[in-house]
Amino acid sequence: MxxxxxxxxxxxxxxxxxxxxxxxxxxxxxxxxxxxxxxxxxxxxxxxxxxxxxxxxxxxxxxxxxxxxxxxxxxxxxxxxxxxxxxxxxxxxxxxxxxxxxxxxxxxxxxxxxxxxxxxxxxxxxxxxxRHAGRAPDLDDPAVAAWLGRFIGRLHAVGARRPFVHRRTLEPTAWGDAPRDWLLAHDAVTPAERAGWQAACDAALALVHAAFARVPGLRLLRLHGDCHLGNVLWREVGDDGGGPHVVDLDDACNGPAMQDLWMLQPEGPHAAASWAALLDGYRVFMPLDERELALVEPLRTLRMLHHSAWLARRWHDPAFPVAFPWFGTPAYWSQQTTQLREQVELMSA
The missing domain is CATH 3.30.200 (Phosphorylase Kinase; domain 1)
Incomplete structure (x- = not known):
């Protein structure tokens, strides 16, 4: 790399x-x-x-x-x-x-x-x-998922009071087009994989832009921005501040509410019930624009591209090659191409 x-x-x-x-x-x-x-x-x-x-x-x-x-x-x-x-x-x-x-x-x-x-x-x-300790929440439990949904709803109720003025706004051009263009301009994609990756990337981004265009008047609010399970800590009920709390607002930005929800989408046999419980919990404190449910896969696609560019732009930091030794290899870009093609299929369904 x-x-x-x-x-x-x-x-x-x-x-x-x-x-x-x-x-x-x-x-x-x-x-x-x-x-x-x-x-x-x-x-x-x-x-x-x-x-x-x-x-x-x-x-x-x-x-x-x-x-x-x-x-x-x-x-x-x-x-x-x-x-x-x-x-x-x-x-x-x-x-x-x-x-x-x-x-x-x-x-x-x-x-x-x-x-x-x-x-x-x-x-x-x-x-x-x-210092705050905790563990990852158990999203297989619909009751935990509902609590987590209420928590994100409360966070967004505060976030909706006013926008960020200085921080970034999550939208397809900044989170998708710009990372693609940077990766291509800096020859980050290995030569044999470049054409296939670029074709898959262009097709995926066209669908991302179309998906956002189908949500006119999309509400943007202050978000956590990187609300994956590693940034949500759970303390047992009975502990001081039992339940969820978030850490690391380093990626806080303006964006659609779904950005803080889709990364908490449960997997496994109880996924449908837990996802429904999480969204119901969210609605207790914040209205959910149902149109945003169609942005889950577009937002996942943007995260994929943003993450690849993030790794490439920081490869000069000695911590990155040690932590991500697989990044930048032909196998990595081949896998990214496959995943982008899968995203095209999901967004075209």
Whole structure:
């Protein structure tokens, strides 16, 4: 895989200077008091660390990729998370920085309240949240699916209050056409598979655009944006905050409600009952435009293309070849071609 970085992508080795000592120093400068214990958590786009503080509590620090988001986009994500938390929607929101203890000669704080810190020497930006544990919800249980649907409905009820101004909007051109064009322009698709992949991609995108065109006046609202089961944690009833809560609003965007629902579509013998229960639960708090049910496969198609371009654009980050060794191979692009052809069949049915 030899794709090069595009404008807005982080340069190779962007996180190389983020040593454990620098992480601890940055937290201290922002007014936190880490005791030195630190564990790096799984994250590709950013660098995320669990740290313990002098008072014995645990916190999670997220250091943002230097060029992915602007300060305004990050702060808009933070404000959405805090708005959800204020509405009692369980979400892992950023903690206000302890500004009274911060060394403002070394960090700059931003946000109201301040939730984003930036090193003045080096420029790494970071936020801090409290540690939240949980497991994936059991979507085979219709009662759990209904609860999860109510949860997403509550999240969307807040999201519908106003749009994002600085963050992206999910629509076919940005999520489908642009990734296709970037992959082709940067020769990311292996030569033998290029023609077949491009033909399948063009056919799929034509159907995606047609599907969106059949939903005039499509309502767009603030979404989680990446609401798969890895970002939804379930706490047992009886625990503090039992039930679902979401983490990682890094991909929050404007988009159709179905984007936060289709990735939770159950599989297995109880899939139909659980899917119906999830949608019924959603309708308790938010009306569902039934036309959006026809966008499930178009949205899945957009995610496929967006994901391929995301991997290719970040291949220069040493974490990616290690985590995704199969990406960019002839077998990968052949599989993508097959899956796009399957999407064409599903969207044509």
């Amino acid at each position: 030899s794709a090069t970085a595009a404008p807005g992508d982080d340069a190779p080795g962007a996180f190389a200077a983020l040593t454990p000592g620098r992480v601890l120093d940055a937290l201290s400068d922002a007014g936190w008091h880490p005791d030195g214990r630190m564990l790096q958590l799984n994250s590709y786009e950013n660098r995320v660390f669990q740290l313990f503080l002098d008072d014995g509590s645990a916190a999670v620090a997220k250091f943002y990729g230097p060029q992915r988001w602007s300060d305004a986009q990050i702060l808009e994500e933070h404000a959405f998370a805090l708005e959800l938390a204020a509405a009692d929607v369980p979400v892992v929101a950023p903690e206000p920085m302890p500004a009274e203890r911060a060394d403002l000669r070394r960090v700059r704080l931003a946000g109201t309240p301040p939730t984003l810190a930036t090193e003045l020497d080096g420029g790494f930006r970071f936020s801090v949240s409290r």
